[in-house]
Amino acid sequence: MQALKASWGDWMAAFQQRYDRLPRTAPDARCPNCGARELNLTFCGLPADRVGYASFWCDGCLTGIHLSRCAVPDDVPMDSVHTPVEQRTAHTPNYVLVWPTDEDE
Numbered sequence: 396m397q398a399l400k401a402s403w404g405d406w407m408a409a410f411q412q413r414y415d416r417l418p419r420t421a422p423d424a425r426c427p428n429c430g431a432r433e434l435n436l437t438f439c440g441l442p443a444d445r446v447g448y449a450s451f452w453c454d455g456c457l458t459g460i461h462l463s464r465c466a467v468p469d470d471v472p473m474d475s476v477h478t479p480v481e482q483r484t485a486h487t488p489n490y491v492l493v494w495p496t497d498e499d500e
């Protein structure tokens with residue numbers, strides 16, 4: 396296992412940049428951990444409420460963050476928690492989750 400270079404704060408900054416540009420994607424955005432341009436953002440939750448979990452990860456190093464109770468912008472696709480995992484449009488790999496540390500509080 397390689398050491399994780401990016402902190403929760405680094406990931407949150409990258410997430411915020413991406414989130415602010417929705418529904419556009421940001422193919423040039425670099426992973427804060429490994430630098431690959433392979434960041435992915437998906438939402439899964441309650442489409443009627445436009446609230447859900449955000450999964451934000453890098454396909455290059457399979458590292459990322461998970462945020463609960465995120466507001467999902469109206470024109471951004473999201474999966475329902477009631478849809479079986481294998482039928483969801485977004486396929487999220489198993490990735491290493493980064494969590495906040497005391498320094499991020």
Ligand SMILES: [Zn+2]
Pocket residue numbers: 426427428429430431453454455456457458
């Ligand atoms: Zn990466």
